[in-house]
Amino acid sequence: MVALGDIEPQADLEFCARLFEKHELVMHYVPDVWVRMRAGGVTNRQVSDILRGNWKSYVALRELGIASNPVCFFFRKFLYRVRTYLDIKSAKLPGS
Numbered sequence: 530m531v532a533l534g535d536i537e538p539q540a541d542l543e544f545c546a547r548l549f550e551k552h553e554l555v556m557h558y559v560p561d562v563w564v565r566m567r568a569g570g571v572t573n574r575q576v577s578d579i580l581r582g583n584w585k586s587y588v589a590l591r592e593l594g595i596a597s598n599p600v601c602f603f604f605r606k607f608l609y610r611v612r613t614y615l616d617i618k619s620a621k622l623p624g625s
Contacts, residue, residue, distance in 0.1 A: 539589055542586050542589065542590075543590075543593070546590055546595055550595050551593055579610065586606070590602070
């Protein structure tokens, strides 16, 4: 079992995975923006933090029986990060 202190930066991911996957919580799409997230945070400061955060995410999901193939997991995470990075770079900043 993974201790909470071992996955603290990814606690939100672990919590949502536990609710939606393990406990089969029903969700519904809401077509409104409630929160705007910005890039940054503890796991986005440098490459080593990103890798460490992704590893802890994988471990948390594996402990819940959700993640099975680490290569696929990290490849999908990498593609998502690249897409997010490119979207941020291409976005027009206010006042520019």
